[in-house]
Amino acid sequence: MGAPPDALARVESLRQQLALHNYRYYVLDDPLISDAEWDQMLRELIDLEHHYPELISADSPTQRVGATPSDEFASARHRVPMLSLDNAFSDEEVRAFDRRVRERLELADTAPAVRYSAEPKLDGLAISVIYEKGQLVRAATRGDGTVGEDVTANIRTIRAVPLRLNGHAPALIEARGEVFMPRAGFEQLNRQAAERGEKVFANPRNAAAGSLRQLDPRVTAKRPLEIFFYALGSVEGMTFPVSHSETLSALKELGLRVSPETAQVEGAEGCLQYFASLQRRRATLDYEIDGVVYKVDSLVSQSRLGFLSRAPRWAIAHKFPAEEATTLLREVEFQVGRTGALTPVARLTPVVVGGVTVSNATLHNMDEIERKDVRIGDTVVVRRAGDVIPEVARVVISRRPSDAQAVRLPSHCPVCGAAVRREPDAAVARCTGEFSCKAQRKERLRHFAARRALDIEGLGDKLIEQVVDAGLVATPADIFTLTRGQLAALERMGEKSADNVLSAIERSKETTLARFLFALGIREVGEATAAALAQHFGSLEALLGASFEQVQQVPDVGPVVAAQLTDFFARDENRRVISQLQQAGVRWPRIDSRSAQMDQPLTGLTFVLTGSLESMSRDQAEDRLRALGARASGSVSKKTSYVIAGADAGSKLAKAEALGVPVLDEAALIEILDQRRLPN
Numbered sequence: 001m002g003a004p005p006d007a008l009a010r011v012e013s014l015r016q017q018l019a020l021h022n023y024r025y026y027v028l029d030d031p032l033i034s035d036a037e038w039d040q041m042l043r044e045l046i047d048l049e050h051h052y053p054e055l056i057s058a059d060s061p062t063q064r065v066g067a068t069p070s071d072e073f074a075s076a077r078h079r080v081p082m083l084s085l086d087n088a089f090s091d092e093e094v095r096a097f098d099r100r101v102r103e104r105l106e107l108a109d110t111a112p113a114v115r116y117s118a119e120p121k122l123d124g125l126a127i128s129v130i131y132e133k134g135q136l137v138r139a140a141t142r143g144d145g146t147v148g149e150d151v152t153a154n155i156r157t158i159r160a161v162p163l164r165l166n167g168h169a170p171a172l173i174e175a176r177g178e179v180f181m182p183r184a185g186f187e188q189l190n191r192q193a194a195e196r197g198e199k200v201f202a203n204p205r206n207a208a209a210g211s212l213r214q215l216d217p218r219v220t221a222k223r224p225l226e227i228f229f230y231a232l233g234s235v236e237g238m239t240f241p242v243s244h245s246e247t248l249s250a251l252k253e254l255g256l257r258v259s260p261e262t263a264q265v266e267g268a269e270g271c272l273q274y275f276a277s278l279q280r281r282r283a284t285l286d287y288e289i290d291g292v293v294y295k296v297d298s299l300v301s302q303s304r305l306g307f308l309s310r311a312p313r314w315a316i317a318h319k320f321p322a323e324e325a326t327t328l329l330r331e332v333e334f335q336v337g338r339t340g341a342l343t344p345v346a347r348l349t350p351v352v353v354g355g356v357t358v359s360n361a362t363l364h365n366m367d368e369i370e371r372k373d374v375r376i377g378d379t380v381v382v383r384r385a386g387d388v389i390p391e392v393a394r395v396v397i398s399r400r401p402s403d404a405q406a407v408r409l410p411s412h413c414p415v416c417g418a419a420v421r422r423e424p425d426a427a428v429a430r431c432t433g434e435f436s437c438k439a440q441r442k443e444r445l446r447h448f449a450a451r452r453a454l455d456i457e458g459l460g461d462k463l464i465e466q467v468v469d470a471g472l473v474a475t476p477a478d479i480f481t482l483t484r485g486q487l488a489a490l491e492r493m494g495e496k497s498a499d500n501v502l503s504a505i506e507r508s509k510e511t512t513l514a515r516f517l518f519a520l521g522i523r524e525v526g527e528a529t530a531a532a533l534a535q536h537f538g539s540l541e542a543l544l545g546a547s548f549e550q551v552q553q554v555p556d557v558g559p560v561v562a563a564q565l566t567d568f569f570a571r572d573e574n575r576r577v578i579s580q581l582q583q584a585g586v587r588w589p590r591i592d593s594r595s596a597q598m599d600q601p602l603t604g605l606t607f608v609l610t611g612s613l614e615s616m617s618r619d620q621a622e623d624r625l626r627a628l629g630a631r632a633s634g635s636v637s638k639k640t641s642y643v644i645a646g647a648d649a650g651s652k653l654a655k656a657e658a659l660g661v662p663v664l665d666e667a668a669l670i671e672i673l674d675q676r677r678l679p680n
């Protein structure tokens with residue numbers, strides 16, 4: 001009994017629609033339907049194929065996962081060798097590459113700049129995918145460049161790889177690209193592995209490679225793999241385009257995903273500009289790249305340039321400085337933070353990581369040390385990404401000396417000698433010395449005087465060290481008792497600097513309740529919570545009088561924060577400091593909380609400010625937005641309502657544009673603040 005014609009028609013139509021929507025989603029990055037609608041169509045197709053198995057075809061989207069795992073991968077010989085790339089590590093090496101290209105092409109000095117295609121160097125693994133008459137027939141890893149492994153069954157499970165090409169496909173086309181695992185997917189995969197007590201992958205590239213080299217395609221199907229295509233291998237029944245950029249357009253038209261970051265640039269200087277701009281945006285990409293590839297765009301020029309051993313003369317990979325390096329862990333010391341938390345810090349043999357010399361790196365806490373099995377004397381991998389604090393990523397176990405020593409949590413604070421307490425189930429160990437611990441004192445004062453707190457200009461790390469060591473200041477209230485004579489007597493302080501500091505201290509007295517609460521350094525009370533508390537209670541007195549339950553009425557305040565607050569305000573010492581501060585003249589405008597709450601036209605909106613504003617500082621703008629009920633955040637996400645971009649806005653602006661978050665300029669911000677509403 002054959003399938004009825006309408007079932008056949010429906011199956012065909014579903015497959016076509018599913019392929020179209022996959023193309024819109026992955027290749028054009030412009031989906032027309034929701035994931036749920038896509039899933040529903042797929043389910044309908046699965047049902048139909050279940051009823052009429054004779055309608056199943058190899059290119060049906062239901063057939064991505066083949067049933068049988070294999071014992072080993074078959075080898076696959078490449079029709080055209082898969083080459084590697086030469087590397088450049090400096091601007092000078094890129095200029096030298098461009099000069100070599102010009103010489104080989106016999107271009108006169110006066111001839112125009114060479115046009116290059118510049119694209120991200122994706123950190124995954126190279127793959128070749130062959131389509132015959134539009135059908136995916138084979139996929140292979142690069143292997144040694146001549147022979148790779150046949151991973152067709154696994155590549156078929158990657159949804160971004162079409163099983164059938166769009167439109168009028170040539171007799172044969174071999175597309176080459178990079179399979180990679182996006183950061184978010186990698187982190188989730190590792191979290192799941194850790195929960196099950198399984199081995200985690202060191203980085204997304206290893207995770208991608210490990211996922212593709214699974215003998216059971218059902219495992220690969222569960223891994224979040226993606227792909228960008230960046231080259232043609234061999235083709236039959238189609239004329240080659242004339243340039244690399246046209247090749248990419250042709251791939252895209254056939255339904256093969258290419259990187260949206262690719263650009264055409266002119267000469268070495270164009271390459272270097274592209275490099276700098278991609279390096280700035282690197283952290284905003286949701287996958288890892290390790291540099292930029294420049295390719296001579298004209299294919300005629302490419303063939304004139306030819307190859308040298310395993311790499312083409314017409315392309316080069318310009319690598320970002322390595323973000324990881326190995327070095328020796330000489331010692332572990334414990335730093336005491338504002339809340340007494342002991343942070344283990346690795347003292348290293350200095351090493352250059354990402355272009356910066358690193359001699360200290362964080363080990364986070366004792367749990368991390370145990371998890372990574374870090375010992376003193378180990379050779380460790382240090383990682384530094386963007387602006388984050390360098391960390392010890394892992395140990396090179398094979399290089400562990402026999403006398404490597406375990407790291408011990410000290411029983412007493414290395415600064416004040418008070419007992420160290422580690423609460424059960426908590427990763428953090430703390431010094432119990434509180435204000436009597438000089439390290440905690442200094443950190444609390446540093447926090448109190450910081451720009452986003454009381455903003456006491458000139459009272460920096462160095463001066464805090466001095467006034468605490470000299471016994472002049474122990475609590476924030478003591479700052480306001482400092483005299484000109486005391487300050488001027490300190491090393492490297494003259495009367496002039498003393499006066500400057502004193503007037504900064506004077507200016508800081510005029511503040512806001514939110515800043516004041518934040519400045520107190522109560523555990524779990526960051527800027528946003530402080531602002532919410534100020535807004536809700538309107539006055540310090542109201543907050544001090546609030547019960548544990550009442551504090552939890554504030555948005556975002558749960559039992560943990562509430563416990564910290566009530567604990568903090570219950571202590572005589574803290575109450576005393578607060579009243580001393582008020583007596584010293586620290587003051588803020590009263591917030592009429594009821595009317596303030598009713599008059600919060602920007603409630604529910606999140607703003608991110610970036611770049612510099614002309615008419616006010618970023619902090620001032622954030623304070624004013626908060627006063628209207630908005631949230632001010634430091635990072636752009638899909639949840640951001642608006643990004644306000646001042647002059648020289650950088651990566652946050654780029655990210656907003658990438659995510660489609662509306663961007664406003666300073667004039668629009670001023671209008672919002674003045675009109676107390678969003679522009680029309």
Ligand code: IVH
Binds near residue numbers: 178230
């Ligand atoms: S082109 C003849 N383009 O880098 C040129 N490769 O170091 C062959 N790679 O094996 C490759 N991103 O795995 C090219 N946009 C890109 C790339 C890229 C990453 C990898 C690829 C290749 C390796 C060479």
